[in-house]
Structures are given as C-alpha cells and as structure tokens.
Amino acid sequence: xxxxxxxxxxxxxxxxxxxxxxxxxxxxxxxxxxxxxxxxxxxxxxxxxxxxxxxxxxxxxxxxxxxxxxxxxxxxxxxxxxxxxxxxxxxxxxxxxxxxxxxxxxxxxxxxxxxxxxxxxxxxxxxxxxxxxxxxxxxxxxxxxxxxxxxxxxxxxxxxxxxxxxxxxxxxxxxxxxxxxxxxxxxxxxxxxxxxxxxxxxxxxxxxxxxxxxxxxxxxxxxxxxxxxxxxxxxxxxxxxxxxxxxxxxxxxxxxxxxxxxxxxxxxxxxxxxxxxxxxxxxxxxxxxxxxxxxxxxxxxxxxxxxxxxxxxxxxxxxxxxxxxxxxxxxxxxxxxxxxxxxxxxxxxxxxxxxxxxxxxxxxxxxxxxxxxxxxxxxxxxxx
Amino acid sequence: xxxxxxxxxxxxxxxxxxxxxxxxxxxxxxxxxxxxxxxxxxxxxxxxxxxxxxxxxxxxxxxxxxxxxxxxxxxxxxxxxxxxxxxxxxxxxxxxxxxxxxxxxxxxxxxxxxxxxxxxxxxxxxxxxxxxxxxxxxxxxxxxxxxxxxxxxxxxxxxxxxxxxxxxxxxxxxxxxxxxxxxxxxxxxxxxxxxxxxxxxxxxxxxxxxxxxxxxxxxxxxxxxxxxxxxxxxxxxxxxxxxxxxxxxxxxxxxxxxxxxxxxxxxxxxxxxxxxxxxxxxxxxxxxxxxxxxxxxxxxxxxxxxxxxxxxxxxxxxxxxxxxxxxxxxxxxxxxxxxxxxxxxxxxxxxxxxxxxxxxxxxxxxxxxxxxxxxxxxxxxxxx
Numbered sequence: 106x107x108x109x110x111x112x113x114x115x116x117x118x119x120x121x122x123x124x125x126x127x128x129x130x131x132x133x134x135x136x137x138x139x140x141x142x143x144x145x146x147x148x149x150x151x152x153x154x155x156x157x158x159x160x161x162x163x164x165x166x167x168x169x170x171x172x173x174x175x176x177x178x179x180x181x182x183x184x185x186x187x188x189x190x191x192x193x194x195x196x197x198x199x200x201x202x203x204x205x206x207x208x209x210x211x212x213x214x215x216x217x218x219x220x221x222x223x224x225x226x227x228x229x230x231x232x233x234x235x236x237x238x239x240x241x242x243x244x245x246x247x248x249x250x251x252x253x254x255x256x257x258x259x260x261x262x263x264x265x266x267x268x269x270x271x272x273x274x275x276x277x278x279x280x281x282x283x284x285x286x287x288x289x290x291x292x293x294x295x296x297x298x299x300x301x302x303x304x305x306x307x308x309x310x311x312x313x314x315x316x317x318x319x320x321x322x323x324x325x326x327x328x329x330x331x332x333x334x335x336x337x338x339x340x341x342x343x344x345x346x347x348x349x350x351x352x353x354x355x356x357x358x359x360x361x362x363x364x365x366x367x368x369x370x371x372x373x374x375x376x377x378x379x380x381x382x383x384x385x386x387x388x389x390x391x392x393x394x395x396x397x398x399x400x401x402x403x404x405x406x407x408x409x410x411x412x413x414x415x416x417x418x419x420x421x422x423x424x425x426x427x428x429x430x431x432x433x434x435x436x437x438x439x440x441x442x443x444x445x446x447x448x449x450x451x452x453x454x455x456x457x458x459x460x461x462x463x464x465x466x467x468x469x470x471x472x473x474x475x476x477x478x479x480x481x482x483x484x485x486x487x488x489x
Numbered sequence: 490x491x492x493x494x495x496x497x498x499x500x501x502x503x504x505x506x507x508x509x510x511x512x513x514x515x516x517x518x519x520x521x522x523x524x525x526x527x528x529x530x531x532x533x534x535x536x537x538x539x540x541x542x543x544x545x546x547x548x549x550x551x552x553x554x555x556x557x558x559x560x561x562x563x564x565x566x567x568x569x570x571x572x573x574x575x576x577x578x579x580x581x582x583x584x585x586x587x588x589x590x591x592x593x594x595x596x597x598x599x600x601x602x603x604x605x606x607x608x609x610x611x612x613x614x615x616x617x618x619x620x621x622x623x624x625x626x627x628x629x630x631x632x633x634x635x636x637x638x639x640x641x642x643x644x645x646x647x648x649x650x651x652x653x654x655x656x657x658x659x660x661x662x663x664x665x666x667x668x669x670x671x672x673x674x675x676x677x678x679x680x681x682x683x684x685x686x687x688x689x690x691x692x693x694x695x696x697x698x699x700x701x702x703x704x705x706x707x708x709x710x711x712x713x714x715x716x717x718x719x720x721x722x723x724x725x726x727x728x729x730x731x732x733x734x735x736x737x738x739x740x741x742x743x744x745x746x747x748x749x750x751x752x753x754x755x756x757x758x759x760x761x762x763x764x765x766x767x768x769x770x771x772x773x774x775x776x777x778x779x780x781x782x783x784x785x786x787x788x789x790x791x792x793x794x795x796x797x798x799x800x801x802x803x804x805x806x807x808x809x810x811x812x813x814x815x816x817x818x819x820x821x822x823x824x825x826x827x828x829x830x831x832x833x834x835x836x837x838x839x840x841x842x843x844x845x846x847x848x849x850x851x852x853x854x855x856x857x858x859x860x861x862x863x864x865x866x867x868x869x870x871x872x873x
Contacts (some may be wrong), residue, residue, distance in 0.1 A: 121705045123530045124713070125520030129513065132535065136509030146507045147542075151516065151533035158531075181683045182704055183694050220687040240844075242683070261706070263846035299565045299626070303604040310567050315761055319506045322645070330510070382793075387779045388772040391795045396770045408768075408796035411775045416804055418794065460624075462647035 110145040110334060111171040111281050116162050118178035118187050119260055129267055131176045138269060143283040143334060143407045144172065154178060159190025167194070167253050169284055172277065177260030179243035181223040188228055188246070195250060197230035205235055212242060233257075236272040238264055254280065287337035290345045293354045294326035294363065294476040301327045304350050312343045324468040325363050326356070326476075331425055356479055363475040366404035370482020371424055374450035380422035381409030385430035385469075389464075390471035419444060423447060426478065430470040441468055444476040445481065452481050476479055494529040494553040494718060495665050500546050502562035502571050503644060504537045515560045515649055522653060527667040528556065529720060538562060538822050543574025551637050553579070556661065561644030563627035565607040571641055572612055572630070576830045579634060581614035587630055588620055592602075596626060617641075620656040622648055631660060638664065671721035675731045678710035678747065678860040685711045688734050696727045706851040707745050710740070710860075740863055747859040748778055752787035754866020755808055758834035764806035765793030767855075769814035774855035807831060810862065814854040817846060825854040827861050 115135055121127045132149045139146045152158055159178070164352040166173040176360045178187030192199050194269060205227035213219035221428055226243050229235060236245030236256070241264040256273045258265045277283065291303060302309055302320055312318040315335040321328045331343045346415065348355055356366055391409035412416045417427075424447030431440045439459050444449040455477060459469040499519055505511045516533045531554065536542050537634040543562070550557040562571030576583050588609035597603035610627050613619060620629030620640070625648040630641040635809045640657045642649045642823040661667065677685055686693055686704055696702040705712045715727045732739055740750055755763060766773045775793035783789060794802045801811075808831030815824045823843050829835040841862060 117533075120703060122517070123520050123533065124524050124703075124714075125517040126703075126705050126712075127707070128517040133506070138509070140508050147537065149501075149507065149535035153531065175506050182686045184703065199734050220683045221688060223683055261845070262849065266791040266846075299604045299607055302566050302606060319504060319508075319510075319568065323511070328510075328629075330508075385662040388776045388793075388795070392776060394773045395795055395797055406797055408794060408798075408802075409772075410792060410794040410802065411772070411779055412792035413779055413790055414792075418792075418804075420802075456577070461645070462650075465646065 108393060110143055110286075112147045112169070112171040112354045112479075113174060113285070114147060114166040114170045115145045115149045115173040116157060116159070116166065116173065116259075117151045117330060118154070118190075119177055119183065119381045120155075122151045122177075123153050131260065131262055134262065134266065135174065135176070135269070138274065140286050140288070140332075142274065142277060143285045144277070144281075154184040154186050156186045156189050156193065159186055160193035161189050163194035163255070167250070167255070171253060171281070173253070173255045173298065174273075175255070175257045176265050179226065179245070179257060179259050181220065181226055181242065183222075186224070188225075188230075189335065191233075191248070191255065191257065192230045192248070195230065195232060195248070197232060198228060198468060199228040201227050202229045202235065205229065207446075208244075209242060224306055236268050238268055240264055240267060245272065247272065249280075284334055286332050286334055287334045287340060287342045288330060289340040290331075290359050291329040291344060291351070291355055292357050292361065293324055293328075293351055293474065294356050296327060296351075296354045298322045298327050301329070301354075305329070305347060306350070308343060308346050310349070313339060315339060316343060317374045318343065324465055325472045353480075353483075356476060362397070363472050363479060364397035365400065365403065367475040367478035367482070368397070368399075368406065370479050371404035371447065372402055374447070374482060376404045376447050376450065378407050378422040379404045379426060380407050380420035381426045381428070382412070382417050382420060383409065383428040383430075384412050384417070385432075386411070387471055389467040390426070390428050390474060393468065393471050393475070424451075426474060428470060428474045432469065433462060433466065439470070441470040441473050443477050445478055450481055492550055494527055494670075496531045496553070497523055497556040497558060498531060498550040498554045499645075500543070500557065500559040501535045502538070502543060502559055502574075504568065506535045506561075507537055511687065515646055516648065518646065519558065519560070519653070520660065524670050524672070524716075526658065526661060527669045527764060528661070528665075538568040538752070540570045540571050540573050540577065543570055544577035547578035547639070548576050551634070551639070554637075555665070556638045556640075558657075559639070559641045560649050563610065563629070563641060563643050565604065565610055565626065567606075569609070570615075572609075573630070575617075575630070575639065575641065576614045579614065579616060579632070581616060583612040583614060585611050586613045586619065589613065592628075593626060601687060620652050622652055624648055624651060624759065629656065629658065643701065669717055670716050670718055671724060672714060672716045673724040673728045674743050675713040675728060675735070675739055676713075676741050677712075677735055678740050678856065680711060680735075680738045682706045682711050685713070685735065685738075689713070689731060690734070692727060692730050692734070697723060699723060700727060702727065708849055709853075709856045737864075737867075740860060746781070747856050748781040749784065749787065751760045751859040751862035751866070752781070752783075752786075752790065754863050755788035755831065755834060756786055758831070758866060760788045760808045760831050760834065762791050762806040763788045763808045763810060764791050764804035765810045765812070766796070766801050766804055767793065767812040767814075768796050768801070769816075770795070770812060770851045770854055773812070773851040774858060775814050776828045777852065777855050777859070808835075810858060811853060812858045814851065817850065823850055823854070825857050827858040829862055829865065834862075834865055836861065 233246040248255040427444040617630040632639040811828040813826040
C-alpha cells in the first residue's frame with residue numbers, strides 16, 4: 106500500500122465454508138466496501154465453528170488491526186459460536202438481554218411460537234451494543250475496546266449488507282475519520298492478461314507517487330485498476346497513458362459495462378428494442394442483459410430465450426442477438442458463434458474463441474457477443 | 490471433528506480478493522475436495538500480494554498443518570509473489586528452469602512471441618517439482634519438506650481444478666494413505682433453519698458416536714449433513730431419524746435435486762417435454778433447468794424464455810412452467826407467482842413467499858417453483 110490507512114481483518118465463520126458447502130461471497134462484498142471507505146483489509150480468514158479457534162482469531166486480530174469484522178455463526182443452533190468466541194477473547198460473560206429476548210419473541214409472533222434455541226441470539230456481553238437486523242432473527246454486535254473496533258454480522262448476505270449499511274459503515278466513518286480511496290478502472294476485452302501488461306510497460310510497476318496499480322482477468326475482460334489515498338486527480342495521468350497504450354481494445358472505464366455500451370451502440374444506430382436467443386450458455390446472455398440497469402440512451406432489452414434442442418423460438422424486436430456456444434475444446438478453448446440481425450447495424454455470423462470453463466466460460470461467451478456489438482457500433486460511427 | 494485426520498490450510502493469494510474484485514470460489518471447491526479425500530481443512534486465509542505476508546503465512550501454516558495449499562499469485566506480472574513467498578519461507582533460492590522456460594516458449598508459439606515477463610513462471614526452487622498446466626501458462630509446484638506437503642496452484646478456477654485432479658489429489662492420496670469421509674445429506678424446502686433444527690431435537694447435537702452433524706440454509710432449501718470417518722453404515726440411523734422427523738418437507742437425499750425430482754414427477758404424469766417462462770428472475774429458472782444434467786426417467790427440458798416487458802412469448806412443449814417474481818417487499822420477503830400448465834399434472838396459479846435478496850432471491854424463486862411441481866407429482870401419485 107502506498108499510504109497508511111487503518112487496517113482491518115475479516116473473519117468468515119462457519120464450518121460450511123471450509124467444507125465447501127457455501128461460497129463466501131460476503132468477503133468480496135465487504136472487501137469492496139472497506140476499500141471504498143478507505144480501510145485497508147489485510148486479510149480474510151475462514152474459520153470452523155470451533156469456540157477456541159474463533160476466540161484465538163479475535164485475540165490475534167485485535168492485537169494487529171484497528172478493526173476486526175466477523176460474519177456468520179450468529180444463528181440459533183448449537184454450532185453458532187461467534188458470540189462465545191468473542192466473549193472468551195475479551196474475558197467477558199454472556200448474559201441474556203431482556204429487550205433482545207422480547208424483540209425475538211415479537212418477531213416470531215409470540216413467546217410460544219419461537220423455537221427455544223433462538224434465545225441464544227438474545228445474549229450479549231457488557232462491551233457489546235446490539236445492532237438491529239430487520240430482516241432476520243440474528244442481531245449483530247458492535248464492540249469497542251482499547252481503541253479497537255469489532256463488529257459481528259450475520260452470514261446471510263442480505264442481512265449482513267443491510268446491517269453494514271445501516272449500522273457498521275456509518276459508525277466506522279464517524280469513529281475513524283476515514284479518507285476514501287480514489288479508484289479508476291480501465292476495461293479491455295479480447296486481449297490476455299500478460300499481453301495487456303506487456304503493452305503497458307512500466308505503467309503497472311511505477312504508476313506514479315502514491316498510486317497503486319493492479320491488473321485483473323475477469324469474465325468481462327482484463328481490467329486495470331489505479332488507486333490512491335491522495336488526491337483523485339493524480340489518477341488522470343496513468344489512466345490517460347493506459348488508454349493510449351491499449352487503443353481499441355479498451356471498451357470503457359469505471360462504471361461503463363459491455364451491456365451498457367452494446368445497448369447504447371444499438372440505440373445510436375436507430376435500434377429501439379433488443380431480444381436475445383442463445384444455446385449452450387445456460388442463459389448467461391439473458392441473465393447479463395436482464396440484470397443490467399436500463400438507462401437513457403440505450404436500446405431497451407425486451408427479453409430472451411434459451412433453447413436446448415429443436416428450432417429457436419421467434420423473437421419480436423428491432424434487433425436480435427444470437428449466441429451459440431460450442432462444447433469445450435482442447436486447452437480450455439471454446440468457440441462462440443455470434444450473429445446480430447438489426448437494421449442499420451450488424452454483422453454476419455462471426456466465430457470468436459474464448460478461454461475458461463464453468464460459469465466463467467458461459468459468461469465470457471455472452472460478453473464476447475456484447476463486445477462484438479459494441480465494436481460494430483464504433484466502426485459504424487467511424488464510417489458515418 | 491469426531492476423528493483425527495491430517496489437517497490442511499489453504500492460502501488464497503491476491504490483493505484482488507481483498508479488494509473484492511474477485512470472489513474466491515476456489516476455496517469452496519477445494520473445501521469439498523479435501524473433505525472427500527478425508528483431509529480436515531482447518532482454515533482458509535486470503536492474503537494480499539505482499540511477499541513478506543505470504544512468506545509468514547507459509548511458515549506458520551507448515552508449523553501447524555500437514556498440508557498447505559495455495560492458489561493464485563503464479564501469474565507473470567510483478568504482483569504475482571507466491572513463488573517468492575514460499576522460497577523465502579523455506580530459505581531457498583529461485584532459479585530459472587531450462588525445461589520450463591522452453592515449455593513456455595513453445596506454448597506461445599516461439600521465443601519472440603512470448604512476453605518476457607512470462608519467464609518468471611519458469612522459476613523453481615530445489616525442493617519443488619513443477620506441476621503441468623495444459624490450459625494456462627502458470628505451472629504449479631509440489632513441495633515436500635520434513636514430512637509436510639505444499640502445493641501451489643493457479644488462481645484461475647479451470648486451471649486449478651485440472652491441476653488438482655491430475656497431480657495434487659493423486660499425490661495426496663498416495664502419500665497420506667487417506668481414509669475418506671462418508672457423507673449423507675437430507676434436503677428440505679420451505680421450512681426455516683431453526684424450525685428444522687427444532688423438529689430434529691437431539692439429533693443435531695448428538696447424532697451418534699463418531700458422527701458429525703451440520704445444518705445449512707442454501708438456495709435450494711435447508712440441508713442436513715451427517716458425516717463420519719468410520720464406516721459409512723453408521724449414517725443409516727441418523728438419516729432415517731431425520732427423514733421421519735421431517736416428513737413431506739424432505740424432497741430428497743444426497744445427489745437428488747429439485748430439478749431432477751420435478752422433471753421426474755412430470756414424466757411419471759405423462760409429460761415428455763417442458764418449457765419455462767419467467768419474469769423478474771434474470772433467467773434463474775432456465776439457468777437451473779439448463780444446467781441440470783438430463784437423465785432417464787425425466788421430462789426433457791426444451792428451453793425457456795425470460796420476458797422483461799410486453800407479452801410473454803408462446804412456448805411449444807407438453808408442459809409450461811411459469812414464474813413471476815414480484816419486487817422485493819418488507820423484511821426481505823418476496824412473492825412468487827407460479828403456474829404449471831400441463832396435461833395429467835398441475836395446479837392453478839399459486840403464490841409462495843420467499844426470503845433473501847440478490848442472486849439468492851432469484852434462485853429461491855426458481856427452486857420454489859420446482860418444489861411445487863415436485864409436490865404436485867407426489868400428491869397426484871397418492872391420489873392414483
């Protein structure tokens with residue numbers, strides 16, 4: 106890190122994580138939030154439901170970091186031991202809180218209707234303030250001890266996210282007087298990670314004083330990320346240099362996405378509505394297009410179809426984007442047939458190659474199609 | 490853990506993980522694999538691209554565990570420091586390996602076409618044997634020192650998985666003489682986690698000698714998991730007790746899934762082909778149905794459509810399953826309208842409530858629809 110910031114450790118608690126029953130998506134979500142706030146997340150540890158292991162992790166985390174966050178292990182069952190672990194680490198005792206117990210009973214619609222085990226969720230230690238959880242039964246904890254902060258949040262992503270936004274993030278901003286991290290991202294598609302790095306030369310290694318640079322291969326292409334805790338204007342120069350080195354392979358920066366740019370290219374070409382047709386992709390293209398937040402200046406996505414066998418269904422829209430993903434070939438390569446039928450813009454059936462497997466392979470096929478639409482729009486404009 | 494097994498630690502390396510740019514799906518995948526082999530994964534640590542931090546994690550991991558696995562940080566760029574970290578921890582020097590360097594040049598189609606930075610991937614230490622990576626440029630490492638084992642694998646999931654299956658897992662089975670973990674899973678839908686736990690009484694806390702029990706809330710319902718490193722027959726009794734306590738809310742065990750059971754129920758009712766129509770779900774239903782591995786004795790899934798606005802398209806199949814997910818309501822609850830039009834089986838439009846947000850909410854809506862189809866099939870058979 107180029108500057109010093111308060112440091113944080115995240116404990117993701119639950120044996121289901123270590124057994125691979127659950128993917129820890131909370132860690133990445135909180136990682137983005139902590140970076141946005143200007144906290145330096147120095148590590149994530151997944152721990153089993155083991156009281157002693159949890160207690161030790163809190164103890165060493167508190168010794169080394171300004172903030173220790175934990176998710177999970179706040180449920181009502183016998184293997185939910187996060188409360189016990191933190192109590193042990195702090196040498197405090199768990200006591201049932203009358204107010205929390207009443208809240209829980211109300212939540213279940215009366216005392217007789219609540220499983221008795223849920224009362225464990227009403228326990229507190231003296232140093233902890235409860236954090237409200239309006240969409241689940243597990244309250245969180247906020248703890249301050251000797252200038253260090255700890256927050257316990259539920260493992261269910263929606264509950265954790267709401268608690269973070271309503272209670273934990275505001276407290277951290279207030280208590281730590283945080284300086285945010287300025288971030289700029291340059292996004293490319295169709296070029297490999299090391300080829301991108303090569304074209305950038307020194308820019309990745311020495312992006313400038315107080316600036317960090319990173320390069321990430323993602324489903325929607327290779328992204329460059331520049332960040333600083335100094336003034337955001339310092340990022341203008343490295344971004345300009347990256348754009349000039351990478352030319353047409355850059356599709357956008359920051360919040361620009363391939364669905365947005367493809368739909369905007371279509372609209373500029375006079376296309377009002379788009380439908381999609383796909384096979385071999387498990388619906389990756391329609392999932393990406395329907396999850397996209399529609400905005401002004403874009404063709405409207407009307408919906409799409411996935412066909413497993415037989416004839417593709419007919420689609421009634423100004424433009425139809427077709428994607429067919431072939432079975433996976435040697436060396437992890439797959440072929441994607443892409444076709445765009447539209448007035449004013451388009452191309453005949455094209456074949457592109459993608460790399461990867463699993464979900465990534467399906468999503469890359471969809472992004473490859475959107476990148477072709479985006480490029481077709483750009484070329485059309487240059488001709489005009 | 491009820492029995493002692495060799496213990497393992499996993500290091501997931503890369504600042505992109507801590508910044509939340511990438512979700513660490515490798516950890517869950519390896520967690521399942523390690524459990525299957527009979528290794529006890531005691532922790533996962535996500536680490537930044539920091540040579541000293543990585544070296545310390547290897548040192549302490551080796552001191553405490555039989556096996557230390559690492560994924561990520563084997564790329565060609567300056568911030569890929571896993572090789573350096575392990576070399577430092579072992580006090581060994583990195584040396585370019587002539588054979589690996591030649592393999593890399595061949596891979597890129599000749600010396601002149603390889604970015605020079607890729608040569609970093611040809612470095613080895615004396616204790617390390619290289620592991621072949623046929624689908625990527627980063628070779629892995631296998632290291633044995635003082636009865637401890639270490640394996641470095643790439644961070645790209647497809648590359649890691651292939652290297653694990655071809656090289657790492659076979660070596661571990663041979664070297665450690667592993668006894669596998671027997672696992673049985675009982676799956677329910679439509680009942681909350683604590684209600685399931687309540688109905689099971691003592692079974693979760695004391696499932697029997699040498700048996701571990703866990704309960705997990707997943708997109709496709711609440712799962713109970715019983716496991717043992719003793720004889721698999723010990724699991725018969727707890728599974729029988731769980732089935733009897735939970736009755737109709739159990740939809741299956743082990744590899745049985747809601748898509749499989751719904752498609753089988755349709756076929757038993759004389760339905761040969763199914764199509765789906767959905768809105769508000771980003772295509773979750775068609776994604777689940779098309780990712781399902783079709784088998785004998787099931788109706789065939791023909792494909793589906795997602796509509797964003799306007800009239801739903803017509804579907805030509807024996808049966809059509811329709812799902813419409815409403816906007817998210819208070820307390821994280823959403824309403825799902827489900828309708829099944831089919832000869833011989835079916836129900837009129839039904840409304841079910843689901844909990845959750847984000848991807849989970851979309852997938853739960855789809856699974857709720859499949860659970861209704863599964864239940865309709867069961868009821869039809871009881872009547873017949």
